[in-house]
Amino acid sequence: PALPAPDMEAVDQALRNTLAAGAPGALARISEGGRALSATEGVSDKVTGAAMDTRARFRIGSVTKTFSTVVLLQLVDEKKIELDTPVNHYLPGLLPDDRITVRHLLTHRSGLSDYTNAMFDKTVPGFEAVRNKVFTYRELVDLSLAEPRTGEPGAAYQYSNTNFVVVGMLIEKATGKPVAKEYERRIIKPLKLRDTSYVHPGTQIAGLHTHGYLTPDEAGAPLVDSTEQTVSWAQSAGAMISSPADLSTFMSALVGGRLVAPQLLDQMLTMTPTDAAGTRFYGLGLRRYDLSCGTSVYGHTGTVQGFYTYAFTTRDGRRSVTAMANTSNRGVANTALGATLEGAFCGKKPA
Numbered sequence: 001p002a003l004p005a006p007d008m009e010a011v012d013q014a015l016r017n018t019l020a021a022g023a024p025g026a027l028a029r030i031s032e033g034g035r036a037l038s039a040t041e042g043v044s045d046k047v048t049g050a051a052m053d054t055r056a057r058f059r060i061g062s063v064t065k066t067f068s069t070v071v072l073l074q075l076v077d078e079k080k081i082e083l084d085t086p087v088n089h090y091l092p093g094l095l096p097d098d099r100i101t102v103r104h105l106l107t108h109r110s111g112l113s114d115y116t117n118a119m120f121d122k123t124v125p126g127f128e129a130v131r132n133k134v135f136t137y138r139e140l141v142d143l144s145l146a147e148p149r150t151g152e153p154g155a156a157y158q159y160s161n162t163n164f165v166v167v168g169m170l171i172e173k174a175t176g177k178p179v180a181k182e183y184e185r186r187i188i189k190p191l192k193l194r195d196t197s198y199v200h201p202g203t204q205i206a207g208l209h210t211h212g213y214l215t216p217d218e219a220g221a222p223l224v225d226s227t228e229q230t231v232s233w234a235q236s237a238g239a240m241i242s243s244p245a246d247l248s249t250f251m252s253a254l255v256g257g258r259l260v261a262p263q264l265l266d267q268m269l270t271m272t273p274t275d276a277a278g279t280r281f282y283g284l285g286l287r288r289y290d291l292s293c294g295t296s297v298y299g300h301t302g303t304v305q306g307f308y309t310y311a312f313t314t315r316d317g318r319r320s321v322t323a324m325a326n327t328s329n330r331g332v333a334n335t336a337l338g339a340t341l342e343g344a345f346c347g348k349k350p351a
Ligand SMILES: C[C@@H](NC(=O)[C@@H](C)NC(=O)CCCC[C@H](NC(=O)C[NH3+])C(=O)[O-])C(=O)O
Pocket: 060, 061, 062, 063, 116, 120, 121, 122, 123, 124, 126, 161, 214, 234, 237, 238, 300, 301, 302, 303, 304, 305, 306, 307, 328, 329, 330
């Protein structure tokens, strides 16, 4: 069934609400049938006053997890990795439990704790301590293994960046190549994603880009320009750079079967609920949101210092939406910005 036309007034109101909540800027870009509708509010650079621009690049945070999942599932299709094989079979001795499988990583059911909770317990000091640091994958995994596990393998969904750091290790072990090369040749080149790159440990966002501003824990404290960082604390769990158009191209190509084999896409789309209301789900490195109008959308969210992103598409990939606010922390952006999805996919609310 055709979707109702996007309600751009509602989308823009959601952006204005995001600014009222403290974001310097916010944007939404809706692509459908080769056309794009855009909405922007506020500034992408607090110093120059440059306006938010849907052509600009930015840090996509955990949307990176879906890119990493695509690469891993291509390796599964090539019989280099099996989903239900223990991780320690490929990376001997890495994890303290031989029962943790590759699938547990992609579904956040490994029980491995998320080292970023302690790392960023104090938001700005935590960020300043790591923004120029370069970690090895092993160092990040060791941070996690120093903490108690959150549960038995396979027992429950518990979001953890550690899972996708291990996914990066699996990709590099199976291919003998850095993940940057695998993203490039398996996704970025084939889809011609000209604004998408993985430049870890570089700290710059090349070309036209949005500045990100981290909101401190202390109410009223000045925002911190967090645009430049290595994102080495996240890497294959969150260090990708992209643009609204590229993310929409990626998400619609994914659900359209252009990136992973059909039976593996089916597994990626096999969801378990992650919220009490039963409207939020997680599959393999992919979220599903069930919107108020009954439409299910698929994609991922991303939180990296100074940037909050939603990148979602319909099941048939016909309509894709990228929304982004250039601040993060204290839920400043999430809720208000999330309302863009309702306007973009559900159209005008019934009177
Ligand atoms: C949940 C989210 N995950 C991600 O995008 C990953 C890469 N980011 C995080 O885990 C947040 C790290 C702290 C950010 C910092 N927060 C703090 O420092 C809190 N003390 C910030 O808000 O910028 C997702 O999937 O949407």
